[in-house]
Amino acid sequence: MTRAKKDIKKVVLAYSGGLDTSIILKWLQTTYGAEVITFTADLGQGEELGPAREKALLLGVKPENIFIEDLREEFVRDYVFPMFRANAVYEGLYLLGTSIARPLIAKKQIEIARKTGADAVCHGATGKGNDQVRFELGYYALEPDITVIAPWREWDFQSRTDLISFAEAHQIPIARDKRGEAPFSTDANLLHTSSEGKVLEDPAQETPDYVYSRTGHPEDAPETPEYVTIGFVKGDAVSINGEALSPAMLLARLNDLGHKHGIGRLDLVENRFVGMKSRGMYETPGGAILLVAHRGIESITLDRGAAHLKDELMPRYSELIYNGFWFSPEREMLQAAIDKSQEHVEGSVRLKLYRGSATLVGRESPWSLYDQDLVTFEEGGTYDQRDAEGFIKLNALRLRTLARRAARGAKK
Amino acid sequence: MTRAKKDIKKVVLAYSGGLDTSIILKWLQTTYGAEVITFTADLGQGEELGPAREKALLLGVKPENIFIEDLREEFVRDYVFPMFRANAVYEGLYLLGTSIARPLIAKKQIEIARKTGADAVCHGATGKGNDQVRFELGYYALEPDITVIAPWREWDFQSRTDLISFAEAHQIPIARDKRGEAPFSTDANLLHTSSEGKVLEDPAQETPDYVYSRTGHPEDAPETPEYVTIGFVKGDAVSINGEALSPAMLLARLNDLGHKHGIGRLDLVENRFVGMKSRGMYETPGGAILLVAHRGIESITLDRGAAHLKDELMPRYSELIYNGFWFSPEREMLQAAIDKSQEHVEGSVRLKLYRGSATLVGRESPWSLYDQDLVTFEEGGTYDQRDAEGFIKLNALRLRTLARRAARGAKK
């Protein structure tokens, strides 16, 4: 334990109901002597939340201290969709599925801490990963004087065996397959499932088949392509094949499509904020489709100046989310710029889904900036080809001046 | 014609041997009374160059005025590969296949103009597109006082019929299928084939099958995936499946693979430098594979600071190439930064090619920065989890100060 433990009375734990957070729950009770409040969120990870309540009760948490919330709509509406407005990808590829969920969980924990008068919050992220940073930056940004407990950085357990012994000593139920170490660890929510560790640790080795859970194999996907139409308003997806859907319902539907067609797998070696490289396997079936679709609707509704500025700001914006700075002034500034650009990002796009790929095949919009008259090979319309000469000449002027200087130099 | 024609004696024409540039050739002879020097380059567009010589002779070009050059290696080595070091994509998607070829052609025309004492250069790009800009910025950057002739912006032909009449009047051979207007126009080189215009002008309509020429349909690709290993040295691909290949040979091999597996199609509405949106279909079979491969080898050999800086600079770099500023100080500055980063980008990556997708499945390098000790869930090694606390605390400090200010404000 790095430093002397503070005197903690009540702590809000981000509780999944699984073995690890159950151990943390008990450890908080026994080590800190603190009253534990559990917070279990449905972010679309695909697990029932009932058992989490049962387990918390079993571990001695008072009924009024058990908070369970369905956050799926809030998650997609206020976190996933704003992020997709930016076409955000980290290091060119990663759709930030884990990163974007942490701030919301942190926010809810702080709200519950305020409601219950808790003086601490606790998460189950390890000391080597990005999630500890994302949780804790969220906590501190919202409640600067909260105490943060990060058990994985604090406790003295040296191994899986130690943890299991502690669980057994405290009557924590242990599923059979949780006794040994998992061949890899996962995180899941409505946007994605990530897998990392153990069998994935050699970046030269292909990911084994059994790692995938959210996407079918492209090779097993239907033999015929499927077409889907996605409607957008103000940069957010609002309908699929003409059917209006809530944000979470829409993303779930896209996930089904992506799963079916084997879309959204990503095998990545990435750079963690804490300084090392790690290898992960991400499955983001609906998100992968949504990114293609959003770029597609932007392509006809966004002006070049806006589009290029967005592209230049995106890497920074994505890095901020990856690093855990969702609740920071600079992320909010970038969001203001991005949102400003989305006013007319409205219309629909058509995609072809086929064995691992989502391909844009058509787009239309009442606000389209695409003007067939301008682009057609026929003369006429508002474009005068003779303007191009002046345009080029003045763009070339400084280059010609440079060339004259170079020639001057050469003659010396 | 915008302005009074200059008195031109000799002009170097970028000559493909096709109908359009043959008309231009004759038009230069008749309108300017100029001696025409033809330059025909093999950039891997897949056409024989012999006929271009025949045609030029037929049209009265003196043998010593016919220049034909195989530029494939120079093209890939000095233009395509440096660009791929940057992972350059325009507007998030376009691999810049046409953009990157224009500067090289411009450079060769200028070299020939110097050699032959020509006072003008001429290209066959239209007045609405980007290529006129790319050619002419190249000309001016290399030879500031050259005269540039852009027939499509100058001549008085109003329609295809006018052009055909002119061709007939001057005994220019017309292939039967060139009499009418083509259903779309194309540009091709070793990196890509682009198609645009006519049947592609409605961005809501899916590209018809007959447009594709460089890639098979994903649905028709082999049923079983194919694995390929690509080796890199200093950021450039140097081998396939262990076989060392020259730049052009390597790209040609990747093209074959991409063609076979239906990889590298892109249906895009893009923003032209001259100000309008246009819709194009790009086929970049080898390039699409190469981009995935290059990002893959970078993922283990490039430091985070370098990688993120590259990602932030890339949109600007790509825009410069797209807009025709290859020969500009700012492109060269960015290239210097990018090249600096590639010193240790060496090793090999393994990709799975399957029905439209190139997927990275493994990477290894003698210079790998991936350190399993750092990332493993096991304790030990050089990473001390307790460091994370201080790291987070100091990263959070300013956010906490902000939160305290906000709280202070709320209490007022």
Add this chain to the structure above:
Amino acid sequence: MTRAKKDIKKVVLAYSGGLDTSIILKWLQTTYGAEVITFTADLGQGEELGPAREKALLLGVKPENIFIEDLREEFVRDYVFPMFRANAVYEGLYLLGTSIARPLIAKKQIEIARKTGADAVCHGATGKGNDQVRFELGYYALEPDITVIAPWREWDFQSRTDLISFAEAHQIPIARDKRGEAPFSTDANLLHTSSEGKVLEDPAQETPDYVYSRTGHPEDAPETPEYVTIGFVKGDAVSINGEALSPAMLLARLNDLGHKHGIGRLDLVENRFVGMKSRGMYETPGGAILLVAHRGIESITLDRGAAHLKDELMPRYSELIYNGFWFSPEREMLQAAIDKSQEHVEGSVRLKLYRGSATLVGRESPWSLYDQDLVTFEEGGTYDQRDAEGFIKLNALRLRTLARRAARGAKK
């Protein structure tokens, strides 16, 4: 004249009342046979507007076609102040005094064109400068189908003598000192006066004394420094020495102070958007003080993340204004980001004005983020020095990994 003149019925001319725009007025009447509507704005250039009305009447403009407007408050409030929120300087130094005035004039001309049913607008900027671009981009962005007349690019006058002859032939009054060419040309508004041309054209030569009009010589300024306190709300200056002032009144007051103390001179060789370098002398007395003051109040009220992002976006933002893209989506996106950051930029700063310099000497704010407890050398408070170790270690991690790789390489 580049192209056939359109048939113009009514044209709104940006009319200063001076000789040049009077010649343009008459030229429009005679060449286009158009009804001329004059628009004369008070932007604080320090000239009476009465004579402009007289002159317009004299030149045959109908009374109902003479528009004179005092735009000083709108100019400072909606253009100058938003720009200063960004700490905008072009090429590191220029406060954009001319650039920021053009969009407002363009906007007013378009409004009058709509009101009067005019089909064209006209400005008096030359064909080599930036102002033509700024005016015309403004016109087109607000009224895409307006006809733009730029007499300096169109007419056939070859010299000053031609212009004077035309004026004499049309009974345009010519002030004695306007017969010959001015030794330099100027532009003025409440923010600045610029001077360029002729005597300033050799960048090696110091600007002659007689060029300055808005600032006293530092050597002639008072011997004792003067202190001034400037109050800010939401990033905009609102008071001087405790006295609340409207935007234009405030800037005028700062101009008086700057003039008195010789502050705000800038001798610059800059890069024009049209491609060449030019040399200008700018006097921005109040603006120079305001920039120092705004940076000062931001220094204690702006978070680091916001401040650094602003600094990175500023060059682009300034370039957009300089190039005439005030009414563009990307300028508005950047403005949204910048404005988002200014919510708590409130408080006051104290400056010392002395012989050419405005120096910040103090700043305070109810929203200050400066926390003496954090920074003091004394231990205690919320900062734990031991956190620094972890912070440094994790920031160093990737550098250490790089160093190990380098060492590995060296041993090979």
Add this chain to the structure above:
Amino acid sequence: MTRAKKDIKKVVLAYSGGLDTSIILKWLQTTYGAEVITFTADLGQGEELGPAREKALLLGVKPENIFIEDLREEFVRDYVFPMFRANAVYEGLYLLGTSIARPLIAKKQIEIARKTGADAVCHGATGKGNDQVRFELGYYALEPDITVIAPWREWDFQSRTDLISFAEAHQIPIARDKRGEAPFSTDANLLHTSSEGKVLEDPAQETPDYVYSRTGHPEDAPETPEYVTIGFVKGDAVSINGEALSPAMLLARLNDLGHKHGIGRLDLVENRFVGMKSRGMYETPGGAILLVAHRGIESITLDRGAAHLKDELMPRYSELIYNGFWFSPEREMLQAAIDKSQEHVEGSVRLKLYRGSATLVGRESPWSLYDQDLVTFEEGGTYDQRDAEGFIKLNALRLRTLARRAARGAKK
């Protein structure tokens, strides 16, 4: 002390000879039982180094363990000048005088550690500042497995009194004025002197006169301006008034000029990398002049594209240096881009120095890109005013398309 002390045999201490580092020296000997190697560098801080040797001997350091080096030329040539090529300022104003010295000291300590077989390095920077980060990132980047000792973060001294008692107990000589706490602390080298702490901690209060040591008061400076000409080659200053000078000699000469004319004071509230705001007073007499001069020579020799790219990269570059990432791949990438731009930054500039200000009044260069023919109001030369129309029209095209869309929307 955060963690168990490692077993250290030899440690290289950055030793100034002052009281604080003498206490550290003794503390290393007594607490770690380590053999101490002192490294004292002349970076132009204006103190004799002889006494440092005496003191080290007195404190029991073996003669062969005392390293004293004159680094002035290396400091200016390889650190200050490359940084000035970028026009680097942190947060718009700070010339990075302290930041740029730390990497060099770190590098020398590591070199000595290698030479002497030391297993640790040690610095005297406190736990709240930036310097600890800069030193330690430097150490780790160059020698990843070195042990770093940061006494201020480790020892148990609680107050100045504790330190003085320790000094007395160990016969460390204490200058009379060092018994109490200094009213502020300073750092000095050839580039600047910084002052911070205590009397400077209230950012609302003007800096007291006695804080300044490197610059005279502007009010006391000569009544008549002084002109100075600075020559440049490849972006670096090489001569003053025609006299060729080595880098350090040149900077020293500029310091004299700045001192005399009261140039280079900066009162700043800045954002530290470790997360809090601090207030500092910087005096950079020669550097302030050099920045103006370098921008001046660039203004006529640098192309717009290069200049604007430099301006956009500068904030990031400066932040990297401020934060201690001199030895990082991304700083080196940016340096490669910057250096690439400086090839023709050659010529001379003339400045007027007067009571606090350095004002550019003239610049000339054999590589000047300023072309009087292009800019003059006279017609003729290579610039055709008619080109401006097409230039503007195509730049306006997308804005007009946007305006048409807006009009379309309004009509709905």
